[in-house]
Amino acid sequence: MAVSISVVVLLLVLAVIFLRNGGLKVTHALVCALLGFFLAGTSMAPTIHNGVAATAEVVSSLRP
Numbered sequence: 001m002a003v004s005i006s007v008v009v010l011l012l013v014l015a016v017i018f019l020r021n022g023g024l025k026v027t028h029a030l031v032c033a034l035l036g037f038f039l040a041g042t043s044m045a046p047t048i049h050n051g052v053a054a055t056a057e058v059v060s061s062l063r064p
Helices: 002-021 026-040 045-061
Strands: none
Touching (some): 002 026
16 A cells, blocks of 8 residues: 555656646656556545546536
């Protein structure tokens, strides 16, 4: 568990640096994808899933 959390933190820091740099390259996208896969394996996954589902529900209920 401690190893996966430190990998998630490392990938999160790299993703933030890449996004602030301005150019998202293939390697940057790969880091972001890896971050997503590692986040899915942590205990934060249900919370993230519930937050995304609630946001999608709010957005889908909006009428233009």
